Amino acid sequence: MKKDIILAGVGGQGILSIATIIGYAAIESGLNLKQAEVHGMSQRGGDVQSHLRISDRQIYSDLIPHGGADVIISVEPMEALRYKPYLSPSGWFISNSNPVVNIPNYPQIQNVIDEINSLTKKVILDADSIAKESGSAKSMNMVVLGAASKYLDLPYEKLEEGISYIFGRKGEKVVEINLIAMKAGRAIAEKGLQ
Amino acid sequence: MKKLLLLGDEAIGQGALDAGLSGAYGYPGTPSTEIIEYIQKNSEAIKRNVHRTWSANEKTALESALGMSYAGKRVIVTMKHVGLNVAADAYMNSALTGANGGVIVAVADDPSMHSSQNEQDSRFFSKFALLPAFEPSNQQEAYDMCFKAYELSEKYNLPVMMRITTRLAHSRAGVERKKTIKENKMHLPQNPDQFMLLPAFARKKYQHLLSINEDLVKESENSEFNTYQDGKDKSLGIIVCGLAYNYVMENLDIEKNNFSILKISQYPIPRKQIEKISSECEKLLVFEEGMPLVEEMLKGYLDKGIKVSGRLDGTLPRAGELNPQIVRKALGLSKLESQEIPLVVENRPPALCKGCPHIDTYKAINEITAKYGKGHVFSDIGCYTLGFLPPYNAISSCVDMGASISMAIGAADAGFFPAIATIGDSTFGHSGITGLLDAVETDSNIVIFIMDNDTTAMTGMQDSQVNGRIEKICLGIGVPEEHIKVINPLSRNHEENVRIIQKEIDYTGVSVIIPRRPCIHVYKKSLKKEKNK
Numbered sequence: 001m002k003k004d005i006i007l008a009g010v011g012g013q014g015i016l017s018i019a020t021i022i023g024y025a026a027i028e029s030g031l032n033l034k035q036a037e038v039h040g041m042s043q044r045g046g047d048v049q050s051h052l053r054i055s056d057r058q059i060y061s062d063l064i065p066h067g068g069a070d071v072i073i074s075v076e077p078m079e080a081l082r083y084k085p086y087l088s089p090s091g092w093f094i095s096n097s098n099p100v101v102n103i104p105n106y107p108q109i110q111n112v113i114d115e116i117n118s119l120t121k122k123v124i125l126d127a128d129s130i131a132k133e134s135g136s137a138k139s140m141n142m143v144v145l146g147a148a149s150k151y152l153d154l155p156y157e158k159l160e161e162g163i164s165y166i167f168g169r170k171g172e173k174v175v176e177i178n179l180i181a182m183k184a185g186r187a188i189a190e191k192g193l194q
Numbered sequence: 195m196k197k198l199l200l201l202g203d204e205a206i207g208q209g210a211l212d213a214g215l216s217g218a219y220g221y222p223g224t225p226s227t228e229i230i231e232y233i234q235k236n237s238e239a240i241k242r243n244v245h246r247t248w249s250a251n252e253k254t255a256l257e258s259a260l261g262m263s264y265a266g267k268r269v270i271v272t273m274k275h276v277g278l279n280v281a282a283d284a285y286m287n288s289a290l291t292g293a294n295g296g297v298i299v300a301v302a303d304d305p306s307m308h309s310s311q312n313e314q315d316s317r318f319f320s321k322f323a324l325l326p327a328f329e330p331s332n333q334q335e336a337y338d339m340c341f342k343a344y345e346l347s348e349k350y351n352l353p354v355m356m357r358i359t360t361r362l363a364h365s366r367a368g369v370e371r372k373k374t375i376k377e378n379k380m381h382l383p384q385n386p387d388q389f390m391l392l393p394a395f396a397r398k399k400y401q402h403l404l405s406i407n408e409d410l411v412k413e414s415e416n417s418e419f420n421t422y423q424d425g426k427d428k429s430l431g432i433i434v435c436g437l438a439y440n441y442v443m444e445n446l447d448i449e450k451n452n453f454s455i456l457k458i459s460q461y462p463i464p465r466k467q468i469e470k471i472s473s474e475c476e477k478l479l480v481f482e483e484g485m486p487l488v489e490e491m492l493k494g495y496l497d498k499g500i501k502v503s504g505r506l507d508g509t510l511p512r513a514g515e516l517n518p519q520i521v522r523k524a525l526g527l528s529k530l531e532s533q534e535i536p537l538v539v540e541n542r543p544p545a546l547c548k549g550c551p552h553i554d555t556y557k558a559i560n561e562i563t564a565k566y567g568k569g570h571v572f573s574d575i576g577c578y579t580l581g582f583l584p585p586y587n588a589i590s591s592c593v594d595m596g597a598s599i600s601m602a603i604g605a606a607d608a609g610f611f612p613a614i615a616t617i618g619d620s621t622f623g624h625s626g627i628t629g630l631l632d633a634v635e636t637d638s639n640i641v642i643f644i645m646d647n648d649t650t651a652m653t654g655m656q657d658s659q660v661n662g663r664i665e666k667i668c669l670g671i672g673v674p675e676e677h678i679k680v681i682n683p684l685s686r687n688h689e690e691n692v693r694i695i696q697k698e699i700d701y702t703g704v705s706v707i708i709p710r711r712p713c714i715h716v717y718k719k720s721l722k723k724e725k726n727k
């Protein structure tokens with residue numbers, strides 16, 4: 001078993017929480033893991049990415065090769081496309097459809113969405129609205145994780161445990177909201193809604 | 195025992211702690227910062243009361259570490275690559291004094307300059323200083339090497355470098371812990387002149403350092419971290435240093451490409467293995483994460499021996515970090531199928547946060563400098579360096595920490611007016627104070643903005659050494675009290691701030707203006723704390 005996952009977004013959007021939860025589920029499933037993060041300069045509202053590698057064999061490189069990613073998970077649509085070179089020909093592309101417009105030259109959002117729609121294996125979803133319906137706009141990242149969970153080959157319960165593990169400190173209510181958000185995201189992927 | 199999921203930085207923190215660490219010093223700098231942050235938060239470190247503070251800069255950090263070593267304790271000092279330039283005087287001389295308690299100098303290099311003003315390879319410093327260095331290829335090695343590094347450091351009484359690069363520093367993997375070692379008891383150096391570098395003593399110590407170099411080479415030859423995989427196919431020998439090993443192993447199918455691979459993770463380079471691989475193989479390919487140190491040594495100036503490929507002959511790019519693609523190409527393997535970045539994607543550079551205090555300071559400065567023309571503001575390193583980018587276009591330089599003040603002095607000495615410096619509070623503490631002393635001493639006609647946002651923001655909100663005492667420092671150095679002005683950079687104070695700044699520009703002599711307002715992240719945190727009370 002091997003899953004190479006690129007996580008993408010804009011500083012502050014919570015991709016590291018996604019990474020931690022997947023990481024937790026992988027470790028609890030007895031798999032090896034490597035996760036490269038971006039720290040420092042790149043975080044002032046710039047683009048951030050994380051390379052997450054899971055395997056039942058030894059993992060060497062901390063970075064995923066171009067053409068090697070099994071899944072790209074992004075909480076922002078243009079950021080998702082930035083990592084297209086990493087996508088393997090059989091890889092899945094999961095992205096939130098809501099743009100973060102913090103640069104003056106952000107492209108027409110329809111052009112971004114069209115570009116994503118030209119891919120065959122993709123799930124693109126309005127994770128912001130689904131998160132709000134689930135109880136908190138902040139759980140947008142969990143909606144995206146939920147949609148991606150279908151393609152991760154990890155037991156869903158382990159991801160749920162991961163949510164309890166990282167949000168437990170913040171109280172039961174927060175855990176509950178994030179669980180609902182992840183489930184809602186998963187439902188979208190199951191329906192094949194795009 | 196269950197594995198810990200640790201960043202490379204954290205693995206070094208944990209490794210040092212488990213190997214009997216008594217103290218950690220450092221100055222923040224990406225990608226090294228998380229070593230100390232990890233030790234600061236670690237419950238065992240807290241229980242053991244391991245010393246774990248930030249220093250004013252890398253030089254004071256390394257010197258404090260030497261002091262702790264003098265007292266017989268194991269210590270670690272951490273910095274980014276450019277920090278070692280600042281600490282170079284201490285580092286080079288520590289090669290002669292050596293260590294008493296074990297010393298690890300952990301330096302994180304940043305090839306490709308993800309968050310740095312240059313890329314340099316700290317292994318050159320260790321070679322220059324004739325000091326041993328370790329270069330882990332993964333998190334487990336980073337952890338394990340701390341034990342070995344202290345052992346080596348105390349065996350030869352030498353500081354030992356732990357050199358890592360961005361990808362290892364900021365990548366997580368499972369790390370298995372070893373049995374922990376008790377901290378050293380306090381004991382002074384056996385030789386009372388060990389730390390005395392009067393020339394007559396220093397000469398002897400240098401001879402000693404030269405004389406043990408062969409022993410250090412032997413240590414490398416016998417090191418468990420320098421491995422030799424014998425291959426059947428002798429058409430090519432591969433030499434990999436540290437992290438580069440991973441990219442080679444990621445790409446190479448040993449069944450199909452059965453080359454000999456020498457992995458170097460302990461320096462000085464192991465001569466015996468180098469001799470073996472170069473005598474057995476037809477040509478060599480060298481992969482180094484950083485500059486071509488080993489490659490250059492093997493090639494020699496005249497390049498008359500065995501054919502050596504790597505960064506110098508264009509097989510690999512001369513600059514920047516390695517990655518799986520680059521290494522794959524250099525190995526002559528076919529490219530994996532992949533697509534381009536769609537044209538619709540735009541760059542998203544980092545920017546000053548909305549509500550950042552530096553924005554209001556730059557707006558006020560811009561309004562005034564507009565009438566003098568472009569290029570009047572020398573700046574420094576921190577979040578405020580982003581003031582160079584549009585829409586601010588407020589500053590003209592960023593060189594090394596503290597350079598803003600000293601460069602303004604030089605420009606003013608050349609007759610340039612107005613000469614303005616902008617420097618962050620932490621950077622001022624790091625290297626600005628000495629520049630200010632020069633300015634006061636020569637009565638330089640400059641205006642210095644010490645932008646006090648209550649933290650070291652750029653590297654992730656560490657405490658700033660000068661917090662709460664900036665005015666006193668300026669006063670003590672000799673800036674006239676009436677020319678030390680604190681302003682609150684808020685848009686509603688804009689007019690008043692512009693007036694104050696103009697007055698100080700018109701004054702001939704050293705003025706210090708302190709725009710004081712917390713970084714909005716610090717501010718938000720403090721609001722949250724208030725609320726929870």
Ligand SMILES: Cc1ncc(C[n+]2csc(CCOP(=O)(O)OP(=O)(O)O)c2C)c(N)n1
Binds near residue numbers: 274647653
């Ligand atoms: C010699 C050296 N050490 C460390 C760094 C890393 N570094 C860059 S900016 C910075 C801190 C800046 O803090 P401050 O001056 O308070 O400005 P702020 O980011 O808070 O605006 C540090 C530690 C460096 N570039 N050079």
Ligand code: SF4
Binds near residue numbers: 549647715
């Ligand atoms: S982190 Fe703080 S100091 Fe840095 S840009 Fe943002 S608000 Fe300004």
